[in-house]
Amino acid sequence: MSDATSAPPPMEAEEENAAKGLTAGTSSPDKDAPRGLWSDAWHDLRRNPIFVVSALLIVFLVVIALWPSLIATRDPQRCDLARSLQGPSAGHWFGFDTQGCDVYTRTVYGARASIAVGLCATVGVALVGAVVGGLAGFFGGFWDTLLSRLTDVFFGIPVVLGAIVFLSMISLSGIWPVVLVIAALSWPQVARIARGAVMTAKQHDYVQAARALGAGNARLLLRHIMPNAVAPVIVMATIMLGTFIALEATLSYLGVGLRPPTVSWGVDISAASDGMQFRNAPHILLYPAAALSLTVLAFIMLGDAVRDAIDPKLR
Amino acid sequence: MADRGEPILRVRNLVKHFPLTRGILFKSQIGAVQAVDDVSFDLYEGETLGIVGESGCGKSTVAKLLMNLEQPTSGEIFYKGEDISKLSGRALKAVRRNIQMVFQDPYTSLNPRMTVGDIIGEPFAIHPDAAPKGSRDKRVRELLDLVGLNPEYINRYPHQFSGGQRQRIGIARGLALNPEIIVCDEPVSALDVSVQAQVINLMERLQNELNLAYVFIAHDLSIVRHISDRVGVMYLGKLAEVGTDAQIYDHPTHPYTQALLSAVPQPDPEGRDTRERIILAGDVPSPANPPSGCRFRTRCWKAQDICAEEVPLLAVPERYKDSDTGAKHESACHFAEDKDIVHA
Numbered sequence: 001m002s003d004a005t006s007a008p009p010p011m012e013a014e015e016e017n018a019a020k021g022l023t024a025g026t027s028s029p030d031k032d033a034p035r036g037l038w039s040d041a042w043h044d045l046r047r048n049p050i051f052v053v054s055a056l057l058i059v060f061l062v063v064i065a066l067w068p069s070l071i072a073t074r075d076p077q078r079c080d081l082a083r084s085l086q087g088p089s090a091g092h093w094f095g096f097d098t099q100g101c102d103v104y105t106r107t108v109y110g111a112r113a114s115i116a117v118g119l120c121a122t123v124g125v126a127l128v129g130a131v132v133g134g135l136a137g138f139f140g141g142f143w144d145t146l147l148s149r150l151t152d153v154f155f156g157i158p159v160v161l162g163a164i165v166f167l168s169m170i171s172l173s174g175i176w177p178v179v180l181v182i183a184a185l186s187w188p189q190v191a192r193i194a195r196g197a198v199m200t201a202k203q204h205d206y207v208q209a210a211r212a213l214g215a216g217n218a219r220l221l222l223r224h225i226m227p228n229a230v231a232p233v234i235v236m237a238t239i240m241l242g243t244f245i246a247l248e249a250t251l252s253y254l255g256v257g258l259r260p261p262t263v264s265w266g267v268d269i270s271a272a273s274d275g276m277q278f279r280n281a282p283h284i285l286l287y288p289a290a291a292l293s294l295t296v297l298a299f300i301m302l303g304d305a306v307r308d309a310i311d312p313k314l315r
Numbered sequence: 316m317a318d319r320g321e322p323i324l325r326v327r328n329l330v331k332h333f334p335l336t337r338g339i340l341f342k343s344q345i346g347a348v349q350a351v352d353d354v355s356f357d358l359y360e361g362e363t364l365g366i367v368g369e370s371g372c373g374k375s376t377v378a379k380l381l382m383n384l385e386q387p388t389s390g391e392i393f394y395k396g397e398d399i400s401k402l403s404g405r406a407l408k409a410v411r412r413n414i415q416m417v418f419q420d421p422y423t424s425l426n427p428r429m430t431v432g433d434i435i436g437e438p439f440a441i442h443p444d445a446a447p448k449g450s451r452d453k454r455v456r457e458l459l460d461l462v463g464l465n466p467e468y469i470n471r472y473p474h475q476f477s478g479g480q481r482q483r484i485g486i487a488r489g490l491a492l493n494p495e496i497i498v499c500d501e502p503v504s505a506l507d508v509s510v511q512a513q514v515i516n517l518m519e520r521l522q523n524e525l526n527l528a529y530v531f532i533a534h535d536l537s538i539v540r541h542i543s544d545r546v547g548v549m550y551l552g553k554l555a556e557v558g559t560d561a562q563i564y565d566h567p568t569h570p571y572t573q574a575l576l577s578a579v580p581q582p583d584p585e586g587r588d589t590r591e592r593i594i595l596a597g598d599v600p601s602p603a604n605p606p607s608g609c610r611f612r613t614r615c616w617k618a619q620d621i622c623a624e625e626v627p628l629l630a631v632p633e634r635y636k637d638s639d640t641g642a643k644h645e646s647a648c649h650f651a652e653d654k655d656i657v658h659a
Contacts, residue, residue, distance in 0.1 A: 205424035209488065212382045212416045214408040214441050223437075227428040 041309040051305035057298040065112040072108035076101065076263050088283055097272060097284040106263055107287050113264035114295060117175050117182070118245040124183030125244075126237045129190025134229070136191070137198030138221060148195070155188035160250060167256035178257050182244055193236050197229035204228070235307040242299030249292050265292040321395075322357035323528060324381075324414075324496055329354045329390035329400075331376050335603060348603045350376040352552040353390075355629070358496065363522065363529040365543030365560070367536060367575070371599065373552040374532045375419075378500040381530060382416050383407060394496075412442060415489040419501040421481035425473040431484055432469035435459065438491035445492050458487040463517060479510035483517065490521065498530045503538065515542055536579050540564055548572045551610040552602055554629055558644030566641035568632060568651035571611050576656040591656070609649065617650045625649070 045051045064071055079101035088095040094103035136147035163181045170177055201207065207224050215224075251257030252266025253273070260267055265288040272285040332347035351373040358364050368374050379385040381392060383399065392400040399410045418424035425434055435455045439446045446454045456466035462483040473481055482502060489497050502518070503511040515538060521527060533539050539546055539560075546563040548556045548571065556569040567573045574593040581590060595614045600606055606613050612622035632651035635642040642653035 204426075205418045205420060206426040208379075208384055209416065209418060209424055209485075210426075210437065210441075212384060212411065213438050213488075213492075214411040215437070219441065223429070224426055228426070 038310075041306070044309040045305060048305050048309070050301050051309075054298045054301040054305065057294065058302060061111055061115060061295055061298065064108055065115040068109045068112060072105045074102050074105040076105045076109040077261065094287045095281065095283045097268070097281075099271075103268075103284055103287050106268055107265070107291050109263045110265040110268060110288060110291065111295070113175060113258055113262055114245045114248055114266070114292065117178055117248040117258075117264075118241045118299070120175070120179040121182040121186070121244045121248075122237050122241045124179065125187045125190050125240060126233060128183065128187040130194045130230075130233050132187065133191035133194030133196075134198045134221065134226070137195040138202060138217070138225065140199075144195075147191075151188045151191045151195075154185065155192075157185055159185045159247065160254075163247070163251055164254060164256050167251065173259055174262070175258060178248055178251060182247055186240065186244070189240070190233060190236055193232050194229065197232050198225055201225045201228040231310045235303055235310065237303075238306055239300055239303030242296040242303070245299065246292065246296045265289070320360070322359050323395055324358035324530075325391075325393040326357070326381070327355050327391045327393070329377070329380060329392065330388045331373075331380055331385060332388045346603050349552050349605055350602060351380065351387075352605075354549075354552075354554055355390075356547055356554065356557060358528050358530060360495070360528055361522070361526045362544040363531050363542050365539035365546040366530065366532045366549060367534060367539050367546060368549030369534060369599065371602065372549045373602070374534075374549055375500050377549075378416065378498045378530070378532055381498050382414065383411070408442070412445065412492040413494050414496045414498065415492060415494040417482070417485050417489050417497060417499045417502045420505045421478050421485055422505070424485050425481055427473055430470050430472055431459070431476075434473070434484060435487050435491055438488065442492060454491070458491055459484075461490065461521070462487045477510075478506050479513055482506060482510075482514050486514075486517065486521070490525070493525070494527070496528045496530065498532075500532050501534065502531075504533065504535065511538065518542065536564075536575065548575065551599060551605055553610055554647065555611065556644070556646045556648075557629065558641070558646075562641040562644040564657055565655060566644075566653045567656060568635070568642055568644070568646040568653050569611075569648045570615050570617055570650075572646075573654050573656050579657065593656075609647075611648075617648075619650075621649055 079099045080096075081100045083096045083100040084098055086096040086100075094107060097103055097106070132147050132151060136144045136151075159182075162185045163178075166181045166184075167177060202225060204224075207220055210220055210224050248257055248264070249266030249269060252259075252264055253270040255270065258264045258267055260271075268288040269285060269292070272288070329351055330349075330353055331351040332349050334344045335346040335348060336342040337345050354373075354377060356364065366374050366377065376385065380387050380400070383402070387400050390400070391398045394410060394413065397410075399407070399414075402410060429437075432452070432455050435458050436451050439451045439454065452469075455469060459466045459468060464480060464483050464487070468476075473484065476484065482505075486502075499518070503514050506514060518529070519542060522529060529542070531539065531542055543560050545557065545559050547554050548563065548569065550571050556563060556567065556572045558566075563572060564576065567576055570593075574595050577591060577593040593616075597614050600610070600613055606623070608624050609615070609618070609622040609627050612618040615622070627647045627649045629645050629647040631643055632646055632648070635651070635653070640653065
């Protein structure tokens, strides 16, 4: 029999054991331990087939956007008019377009422009939207009124119409004018979501607690509000990425987006969309259009899956 | 009670009205929610002042005003003789080291994205002179130990803790800067009863060890009685009665306090039939449109014409001025009368 005082009461001993179990849990993740928002989301996402398929597709697209020569050995600019509009054949699965260029090679190389425009525009939209919406939500009052009305003004501009007007005025080539115009016209959606998320996060007691400790606005925003308000912005941005790729194709089709010699799906669709040609050689329209649809679909599905995973209401 | 020297916190005529506005662009004020109206009290070193009252009576607004999280409409809050309600910037930051807060809901008062070490260490990041950089980790471990948590928990996230443990983390954060005053806004009302007792005992132990003064806001009368040296009863933004816990609980003179005390559950079935239950008629009036004169008069069984005309001042009632019973304490009623509710 040991000394009674040295033996801990049963409840404390239990707590001690639980504590040890938890401490062990931190070194090797415990299956049953509650997790944070992101690890919970990751846990859900790994089991979601939609996420897995779309993520694999996006990884594949990004890889061929970075290194198109991995799967397309030909030069997209080297065309042979003699082979104009030839159909699919053994060496050239997707056939040839009007200029006699290999449709497969051009479709593979087109991924780069589309994904670059989508990614850059999304980054721009997320930055502008998060800053404007975040400041409006955080400071409230006069700044909220001012920034929210500014957001409304931009929200009122139809994106395609605005983009056509701006892009036909400037005569720069390359992807940057397109990226800038998309970002400048699409940020209000993100700003609204960011404003709402920041206003929700601002109400929490831990923000008040930090304020009571004497924390400045920068600390409140960066350490307390932003990490807790960023999730809906990320979801929105992922979904928007898909629509931006479609928007780039739309603008290129309309002749104001990317222009030849830049290789992009929009440019190819535009070139292939003559009615006569479509009846004679549908392949030159179908392949780039299918690639575009698949990419847009992949990003939107990814965004949807991420939203479902991090929305606690759906759990 | 013996003379305790100068109070460290003096609150004088504190008023907080939240304006009610109409219109989007051209706002016009159409009224005000009188959340706190003319509240005055003192807090002495090392004592606990309990503030009780039902939901919406302005208890939490008082806490926010004390913490300078809201600006008072008028009135002063003196910390050691200095009015802190109008401070800003550096001077306010310096005062914040001495007055800290424990929040009601331990589930929302800790940032879910920060580890316990970051949460308790944040006061040191905000006030770098409070602890030298190298010693912060050690200090956080000490604080965890002080509130009865395992210092090994420093890298855990708040969701890995139970409600009571979270509230201990909140208390440790409040203690980090060695404050003299801690404002507790219903610190245990979100916890289970058994855990409430643990947290209250912890708070009492810390008070003894660190000579803390608490402003303890709650709606649970028995907990307030247990922890408080003095008690203030609030109704609709005003203090109805202030006294030591024995004075308030054994000799309540304000009808509202008497009604509150009569609602405390009686554990002994024998005494239930003999005890008088005061059941108030009606609801609490809207603080946007409070009754004239005494704010309690619409529900008071003693109300007469004078109650509608004159606001009763918070003072020792005339008839008890020379009394040496517990009834000699401040009460804001024209017809204050000692009536033992709890033991009757």
